[in-house]
Amino acid sequence: MTLALDAELAGLDALDTVRAGTDGRGRRVWAAAWPKLLAIALALGLWQLVVWTDWKPDYVLPGPVPVLRRFATDLTTLDTWRALATTMRRAGVGFAMATAVGIGIGLAVSRSRVVRSGIGMLITGMQTMPSIAWFPLALVLFQLSEAAILFVVVIGAAPSIANGVIAGIDQVPPLFERAGRTLGATGWRSYRHVVLPAALPSVVAGLKQGWAFAWRSLLAGELIVILADRPSIGVRMQFERDFSDIVGLMSVMLLILVIGVVIDAAVFSTIDRTLRRRRGLLVA
């Protein structure tokens, strides 16, 4: 009887958990890459088409070929890397501070539903505020300094991160909390073992959005707060404009775009996909 039951259960389990074979690694990478490559090719083609129409002279709107060539040479100069180092350090410090502030506020607010909905509205309001609008105040508070830039980066990114935390905690299924309680997870142990892990995908989404805001605020800041002895990406853009070197300007713009996309893809989207795949929230 027990043996028969074993066999029956095992049979049912096998029928219930058929796993489809997955493609090889190369095939998967190609499947993910080709739509993106196609989109880049289309964008470059469109750009070239506009240039070919002679809508603007070459020295005002250069085509993709000289810009890409300049981009490749720029990457071989020490100046570029020094500028990049300054900017990335600011991005790192600013984003880390924004993360600390955002998660801190998110956790503090999430303790009660009433506070959550009240403060949540204020935070969303902060999010809609363009970061450039903070600069006049930042300059009064911190003068022309690193602190002014960081202030704007933090205030630009923290609301998104806080919102991610709040939304995540708001959406934790009550059943999980009940199940946790029956296992002895009460108080902070419920937070540690149930609420926070359950909220994690939303927190990551908040971080992803926060990064985009931080990066935007930072570049705006670098265009406004130019510190003499500190070359940065923003300073370089300003220089190229002052010298009317449009190819150089667009090369720097390309760099800004590439960094934004690469960090989003390499860090945030990867974490997001991993989390969702593990939880069975990702189709195929």
Next chain:
Amino acid sequence: MTLLADRTGAAPAALAAAGRGVAVRLDAVVKDYGTRRSTVRALDGITLDVTPGEFVCLVGASGCGKTTLLNVVAGLDEPTGGEVEVAGRTSVMFQEAALFPWLTVRRNVELALQLDGVGRVERRDKALELLTLVQLDGFADRRPHELSGGMRQRVALARSLARQGDVLLMDEPFGALDAMTRDLLHDELERIWSERRPAVLFVTHNVREAVRLADRVVVLSSRPGRIAATFPVDLPRPRRLDDAEVAGLAGTIMQTLRAEVARIGRAVHAGRDTPLAAGDRP
């Protein structure tokens, strides 16, 4: 009202209850829901003893407060009045497995042990042992979403057993499963129960299932929930869902249930103040 047992862990008062040979003792338990202005009485004077190792099924139509009663015993809800005593600790299984999707099957079971203060190495072995008990050791490193509904419920059962509770509370745990899986899980539950002998309080709306599993079937009336009748099930185990005796007793119990529902129907027809909206209670 006094609550004698700390239902998240064993307490001295709980041991006292155990000494009298009672796993769960409910004495005139009342539970009201609602605001100060209007309340609904979900449970009205429930008195019930469950002895250690006994399998008790609660059946009733919807709105009879079955789940409320289980929540009160589990300590997820406080009773409005009356006394609840639980000897030892409870563990709960819900209709949904409620496994945590960010943990593997094994880690889900381990979490129960971790929250209990069991060390890392020991809880790993213990979790695998429990998964072997529910015959899912081969799926230890899978994620819950990769399993079928029935398998998830078995993991949930393993997780409940990890708490080494003296009282297992089950809230329609097989309600969402197909008939074949449910039939197998009845056998499985009966086997594990007879090995480990926890007291079980099992809520279901399926009378046949109740007779299949229980030592005693308790019928609750609806709105407010009261105990309408109790049926001991003196049939030999192992039983089958389609045994003639099981079907026969289920039929008798079903008649009691239908009479209960009809009583409410007649009250509504008569236009009397129905017990459905018992407003303005003190």
